[in-house]
Amino acid sequence: MLAGQTRHKIHLFALFAAVFALLVILYVGRVAEIMIVAALLAYILDPVVTLFEQRGLSRAAATTLIMLLITLVVVVFWYTVIPIAIVQFKALQAGAGTTPASQALARLESQIRGFTESFGLGAVNLTEELGKLKLALVHRIPNFIIHDSPTLLIGLVMTPFVMFFLLKDARSFKKYFISLVPNRYFEFTLDLLYKMEIQLGNYLRGQFIDAVVFGLLATAVLWALDVPYFVFIGLFSGIANLIPFVGPLAGASAALVVVVLEQGDIVRGAYVALAFVVLKLVDDFVIQPLAVGKHVDLHPMVVALAILVGGHLFGVLGMLLVVPFLGFLKVVLEESIDTYRRYRFD
């Protein structure tokens, strides 16, 4: 009996050591980011591959077909949407302050200067400061592309490669991992993994659909309001919407910067702000409940702190992934406690 218990403990220790070692290895460099992004994409696409399996295709054939379809979509996107976005981005980058914008800023600056000087706070050069801010913002993206391009290229090549094998062989990986679990905890682990898969998969797929729908709606609304660079800002808004609190604000801010600073149109700026408020309400009350369904129930303070920590540790990717990761941890904890109660561990 003692030998059996010792054996179980050794097996458990070996399992945890292997997982820990894997986490350490994955944490090194950009490997973690590639694995995480590939795993998330594989989670999102898994039901689509299953759909093709239902039609009689093997898992390998279904996965290959999905990858080819994605490649086709990316190519179409590259040759249609990206050129428009690049043209609009270049215009945004090169655009100096237009006459209407300069006049609007000058009026605002003189009002603020009058206010600050009356309190002895010194002069405010709003035009200069906002111009520096705008230039800094629009130059960050090409700087990121230039300086991080080797890493970006590796990511663009490796991510689909890893994603293909995660999609094709996920069941085999899971089966192998479960085979390492000691007998006493085997059914418990199987139950826990199954529940986690359902929770996490539904959440991630829902968030992806939400981002796509929000991005399309934002693009349409900005086009209707005749906002310049609407494709670029719409795309950005869709992706940014994945980050709670910060994301919607970032999308709206980008549109406001363009309308107010480029064109000096305060009235249209107000319409843009109102449009984003309406879009956010539609997202919260219609799109999210339909797409994501049951939310990961976290306190807003916890979410805000997590975004700060995620951003500090992993940058933008960290901010995007921290909420699903927290939700994953929450599910693990809740399901572990619930499932543990149902099993009799001696």
Place this chain on the structure above:
Amino acid sequence: MTTPWARLFGDKANHKSDDISTIDLLSRVPLFEVLNRRELAAVERILHRRQYQRGEVIFRQGERGMGMYIVQQGTVAITAEPENHELFELQDGDFFGEVALLDESPRSATAVAKTDCSVFGFFQPDLFGLIARDSRLGVKIVLRVSRFVSQRLRQANERALALSAELDALKQAVAREER
């Protein structure tokens, strides 16, 4: 030798010898006897092979069940707590715990490895996945499981009736003795 192309795309025709023997074992299990070889191969891919040592508990009475087990090699005893009274002894090709495939009710008995044994586990999450991928095969399996569960329920009812009749006869005999 398996070619890189075959390894990349997981050539399903290249079963290892133990996979083929597993399929042969499954074809002899009454639950799967109506399945063809392609369907048996699909079931084999989702089975979990577990090794148990003599005296090791496979599952306990009262705990939540996730699925059934098929004995590949060895002997398994089904016992009832608290006296650990042995109800059945199962050999190669026998299966047990199939009710847990249909619902998540607590196990009605304890399964213990009477000798060192190797079993295949067939569990609810994997069955749901199979139903999602191949609904026809999944429903076929569920119907077979339901059939065996209802057969065992009928047998249990008949046994209960027989025991009840014996008990009545005993009571009448005791009453006559007392008179």
